[in-house]
Amino acid sequence: MAELTRALRAHPAIRATCYRLPEVIQGKEHDPVEQITIQEQLTGKDALEASLAAFTRWHIQPDCSAKASFRLPGFVVLPAASRPQTAPLVEDINRLKLEFRALVQRLDDKDKKFHLVHDTFPGLITLQVYRQLTLLPHAASRLGFTWANKQIIQKVDKTRLVAQLMQSRQNPPPLVDADTWQTCVDREIYDVKRLPAHIELRLRRPVKTHPMVNVRWSDALSPRQQQFKGHLPLLLCQDELPAISHLTDYPPAKTRKRRAARIGGEPLIPRLHIYPYEP
Numbered sequence: 001m002a003e004l005t006r007a008l009r010a011h012p013a014i015r016a017t018c019y020r021l022p023e024v025i026q027g028k029e030h031d032p033v034e035q036i037t038i039q040e041q042l043t044g045k046d047a048l049e050a051s052l053a054a055f056t057r058w059h060i061q062p063d064c065s066a067k068a069s070f071r072l073p074g075f076v077v078l079p080a081a082s083r084p085q086t087a088p089l090v091e092d093i094n095r096l097k098l099e100f101r102a103l104v105q106r107l108d109d110k111d112k113k114f115h116l117v118h119d120t121f122p123g124l125i126t127l128q129v130y131r132q133l134t135l136l137p138h139a140a141s142r143l144g145f146t147w148a149n150k151q152i153i154q155k156v157d158k159t160r161l162v163a164q165l166m167q168s169r170q171n172p173p174p175l176v177d178a179d180t181w182q183t184c185v186d187r188e189i190y191d192v193k194r195l196p197a198h199i200e201l202r203l204r205r206p207v208k209t210h211p212m213v214n215v216r217w218s219d220a221l222s223p224r225q226q227q228f229k230g231h232l233p234l235l236l237c238q239d240e241l242p243a244i245s246h247l248t249d250y251p252p253a254k255t256r257k258r259r260a261a262r263i264g265g266e267p268l269i270p271r272l273h274i275y276p277y278e279p
Contacts, residue, residue: 209250
C-alpha cells in the first residue's frame with residue numbers, strides 16, 4: 001500500500017473525485033436507512049488524499065460503529081501509460097488481502113477467530129481489510145454513481161434446508177442455552193416438513209443501501225456496461241476523463257419503478273429470511 005501510495009502521488013496530472021458520506025454512529029448500525037446526505041464532494045489533490053486514506057482505513061474510529069463498514073465512493077484517473085506500473089501493484093495488494101482472509105477463516109470457532117485477530121491487531125475491522133481495490137480493466141466512457149437498495153432472492157431446496165438445520169442443532173449460538181436452541185431448530189424443521197408439496201421456499205434478505213458505479217466502456221465490448229461496488233474509489237488508467245454522473249443524496253429525487261415483489265407474507269424462518277412461495 002505504501003508503494004501504491006507513492007506511485008499515485010507521483011503523477012502531477014492526476015484527476016480524482018470522491019463523495020464523503022456520514023459516519024455511522026455506534027449503536028445506530030441497525031437503524032433503517034431512510035436518508036443519506038453527501039457531506040462533501042472532494043476533487044483533485046484533496047480527493048486523492050482522501051482516497052489513499054480510505055484504502056488503508058482498517059481500524060475502528062472513535063464513536064463510529066464497528067459493525068457498519070466505512071465507504072468512500074469515488075474515482076482516481078491515472079495516465080494510460082501508468083497501467084504497467086499500477087496493475088501489478090494492485091494485483092499484489094489484492095492477492096495479499098485474499099491470503100490474509102484465508103488465514104483468518106482457517107479458524108471455525110468465532111470466539112477464537114475474534115481473539116486471534118483483535119489481540120494481534122487491536123481495533124481491526126476485517127471487512128475493510130478484505131475489500132479488494134478495483135482497477136478498471138478497460139477505458140471507460142462514463143461513470144454513473146448511484147445507490148443500490150434491493151434484496152437478495154434465492155430459491156431454497158427443502159431437503160438441503162432440513163439437512164442444514166439438522167446440522168445446526170448441535171451448534172447453538174453464543175449465550176443461547178443448548179436445549180432452548182434445539183427446541184427452536186426442531187420447530188423450524190417441523191415447519192419446513194409440514195409444507196404442502198407445491199409450496200416452494202425462497203430466501204429474501206434485504207441488502208443495506210450502498211453506493212454503486214455503472215461503468216460504460218469506451219470500446220464496443222460485450223457487455224458494453226458493467227456495475228461495480230462503490231465502497232472505495234475506483235482506479236482508472238486512461239488519458240481521457242470519462243463523463244461523470246455524480247453521486248447524489250439518498251433517496252434520489254427520481255427513482256425507477258420496479259415490479260412488485262411476488263414473495264411476501266410472514267417468513268417461515270425469520271432468522272434465516274426464509275419465505276414460503278407459491279409459483
